[in-house]
Amino acid sequence: MAYKDEQLSEEKVFKDPVHRYVHVRDRVIWDLIAAPEFQRLRRIKQLGTTNLTFHGAEHSRFNHSLGVYEIVRRIINNFQDRPHWNKDERLLCLCAALLHDLGHGPFSHSFEKVFKLDHEYFTQQIVLGDTKINEILERVDKGFAQKVADVIAKTYEDKLVVSLISSQIDADRMDYLQRDAYFTGVSYGHFDMERILRVMRPIEDQVVIKSTGMHAVEDYIMSRYQMYWQVYFHPVTRSAEVILTKILHRAKHLYETEDFTFKLQPTHFVSFFKGEVNLADYLKLDEMVVHYYFQLWQEEDDEILRDLCERFMNRRLFKYVEFNPNLQMNEWMELYKLFQEAEIDPEYYLVVDSSSDLPYDFYRPGEEEERLPIHLLMPDGSLKELSRHSDIVESISGKKRTDHKLYFPKDRLNELKDQALRARIMEILYGQGEKVDVE
Numbered sequence: 001m002a003y004k005d006e007q008l009s010e011e012k013v014f015k016d017p018v019h020r021y022v023h024v025r026d027r028v029i030w031d032l033i034a035a036p037e038f039q040r041l042r043r044i045k046q047l048g049t050t051n052l053t054f055h056g057a058e059h060s061r062f063n064h065s066l067g068v069y070e071i072v073r074r075i076i077n078n079f080q081d082r083p084h085w086n087k088d089e090r091l092l093c094l095c096a097a098l099l100h101d102l103g104h105g106p107f108s109h110s111f112e113k114v115f116k117l118d119h120e121y122f123t124q125q126i127v128l129g130d131t132k133i134n135e136i137l138e139r140v141d142k143g144f145a146q147k148v149a150d151v152i153a154k155t156y157e158d159k160l161v162v163s164l165i166s167s168q169i170d171a172d173r174m175d176y177l178q179r180d181a182y183f184t185g186v187s188y189g190h191f192d193m194e195r196i197l198r199v200m201r202p203i204e205d206q207v208v209i210k211s212t213g214m215h216a217v218e219d220y221i222m223s224r225y226q227m228y229w230q231v232y233f234h235p236v237t238r239s240a241e242v243i244l245t246k247i248l249h250r251a252k253h254l255y256e257t258e259d260f261t262f263k264l265q266p267t268h269f270v271s272f273f274k275g276e277v278n279l280a281d282y283l284k285l286d287e288m289v290v291h292y293y294f295q296l297w298q299e300e301d302d303e304i305l306r307d308l309c310e311r312f313m314n315r316r317l318f319k320y321v322e323f324n325p326n327l328q329m330n331e332w333m334e335l336y337k338l339f340q341e342a343e344i345d346p347e348y349y350l351v352v353d354s355s356s357d358l359p360y361d362f363y364r365p366g367e368e369e370e371r372l373p374i375h376l377l378m379p380d381g382s383l384k385e386l387s388r389h390s391d392i393v394e395s396i397s398g399k400k401r402t403d404h405k406l407y408f409p410k411d412r413l414n415e416l417k418d419q420a421l422r423a424r425i426m427e428i429l430y431g432q433g434e435k436v437d438v439e
Contacts, residue, residue, distance in 0.1 A: 004028060004091055004140040014066055018179050022070040028140055029069070029094055035132040037102060041065055043286035047180060048107045049240035050231065052315050054184035061101050067175035072097035072164050074197055075171065075207075085202045089161050092144070095137065096151035097165050100172060102126045102133065106287040110241045114248040115272045124149045125279050159205040167206065168360060169196070169217065169374050177223055180231060188226035191219040201377055208383060211376045218392045225359040225396060233355040235405050239317040242407045246348045247294065247308045254302055264296055304348055316411070318351070321429050323406030325352050331428050338425050339408075342416055349409050356402035360386070360393055 006027035014022040024030050032038055041062035050057040072093050079085040103123030105111045112119060126133055127149045137145035150156040154166050165172050174193055181189025199213030209217055231237075254260045255273045266273075268289050271281040297309040311317065325332055332352070339346040360374075374386040387397035408429065416422040 004144075016063075016067065016070070018067055018175070018182055019070050022066045023073065026091065026094065028091060028136065029098060031136045032095065032098055032133060033066075035136060037126050037131050037133045037283060038062070038065070038099070040283060040286060041101065041104070043288050044104055044106055044108070045287060046176070047184075047232075048110060048237075049244060050180075050184065050234070050237045052240045052317070053234050053236040054186070054231065056183045056185050057180070059179060059183045061104050064176055064179055065098055065101050067179055068100060068165065068171045069094060069098040071171035071174055071193075071197075075164060075200060078197060078200065079202050082202055084160065084204055086158065086160075089158060091140065092147055092151065093161055093164055095140075095144075095148050096161070097171055099123070099127060099133065099148060100152050100165050105282065106285055106290045107241075107244055110244050111248070114245055114252070115275070115277070117277065120153065122279070122282055123152055126283075127152070129279050131279075160202055160207065163206045163372065167372055167374075169207070169209070169220065173224065174220070177220075177227055180227060181223075184231050186227075186231060188230050189223050191223045192216045193220075196220060203377075203383075206372055206375070208375045208377045209386075211378050211384070211389070214376055214386070214390055217374060217386065218390055221360050221393055221396075225357075228357045228359070229401075229403075233357070233403060235320050236317060238353050238355065238405060239320060239407055240312065240315075242318060242351045242353055243308055243312045246351070247297070247305065247312060250302070250305045250308060250348060251293075251297070254305060260302065263300060264293075266293060269293070304345060308348065311409075318349075318407040319410040320405040320407045322404065323352060324404045326404075335425065335428055338421060338428075342413075342418070342421055342425070344409070344412050349412065351407045352404060353407060354402060354404045356400055358398070358400045359396050360398075 007025050008027055008030055012024045012030060014024070016022050024033070039062070042060050044061045045051065045057070046059050046061055046064045047057045076090055076093060080087070100123070101119070103119040103121065103126055105117065105119060105122070108119065111117070127137065127145050128134060134145050137148055147156065151161055151165070154162050156162050164170060174196070177189040177191070178193065181187070195213055195216040196209070199210040199216070200207050201210060251266060251269065252273045254262070255266065255269070268281070268285050271277045272285070291313075294309045294313055297305050298313060300306050300309075323332075335350060336346045339350050344350075375383040376386055376389055378384055387394040406429070413422055413425055416425075
């Protein structure tokens with residue numbers, strides 16, 4: 001029997017808190033899960049620093065990747081005998097679903113911003129490079145690894161396959177919304193996924209939804225909207241991300257400073273500091289390693305690095321106020337000078353952070369990121385774009401919401417001996433927004 005058709009002697013299952021069970025029968029999938037590059041995802045949290053806000057958010061990219069695979073497996077089972085579905089794409093869909101997040105690094109997006117990295121690029125490097133993952137995929141068929149990489153990169157010729165893991169209603173989003181809601185303990189991310197799976201239908205280039213399932217999709221979109229603003233963009237989580245980002249910037253700066261020597265050479269970071277990251281170095285760096293360095297850097301000679309690491313490790317986060325730099329540039333410039341006068345380096349201790357989200361969008365041809373809209377399959381066989389049929393979705397469609405916060409160490413301000421200086425800083429900060437405490 002060919003490797004791509006080989007089945008396990010009996011079905012394996014992973015007990016899962018969201019989907020109850022994750023079912024594996026294909027030898028290829030079982031082997032991919034066992035590969036070291038996939039096992040690495042156990043050491044990378046799905047939600048980065050969110051566990052400092054919602055203490056239950058300790059789940060990993062490994063959990064999520066299995067969940068996306070399971071949802072795609074169920075979708076494919078429902079598509080088996082339907083027109084437009086190519087049964088030959090089954091294993092490709094399962095592999096792409098399982099491996100779609102393979103290239104995420106520690107603390108994911110915060111880490112990427114500092115070192116100008118792209119997890120999708122590294123996902124393709126792992127799939128196509130000298131890895132166990134690549135070895136397994138190439139055993140399926142010569143060129144199969146490239147197909148998997150193309151699906152994940154959204155360039156694969158069969159757009160229906162791509163839409164299963166990358167669209168405005170895909171297996172990726174359906175898993176992370178439910179999984180993140182479960183582990184954070186909030187109620188926002190729950191929706192009737194079973195109903196959505198039942199009313200999904202394949203057409204030539206995308207998945208559409210039977211019109212009778214519209215209300216379940218409305219619930220899904222509103223769940224996503226609430227999760228972004230109540231969980232993903234939570235200001236306390238963003239405070240931790242700000243400190244994390246500043247630690248990495250400071251460590252990079254010190255590495256480039258000729259007269260500074262780390263007590264322990266930051267070996268795992270060197271290629272990142274130099275901007276010469278190779279795949280081997282990338283795979284060695286996970287959140288356990290990062291935490292190890294942060295723990296040691298609490299005893300470094302540099303006061304800023306030492307303080308920021310101690311704050312991150314012990315959750316002494318920055319406070320925040322509402323602050324729009326586009327409208328308050330004069331206040332920003334004055335604060336910057338006042339922090340310098342107070343000998344609190346504004347490069348590391350006065351940070352504007354902005355978050356924005358577009359919960360649902362209709363088709364906008366020619367835009368940099370074209371979002372394929374969700375289509376409803378009407379009783380007469382025609383397709384109707386969701387926001388034109390749903391008042392709820394229409395009300396938020398195409399509306400981008402942005403939130404700005406200014407982060408700073410209030411404890412340092414409270415310690416200022418110059419009362420006039422402290423009073424002016426506080427007047428600017430709390431004169432612009434309601435006082436908010438970090439809890």
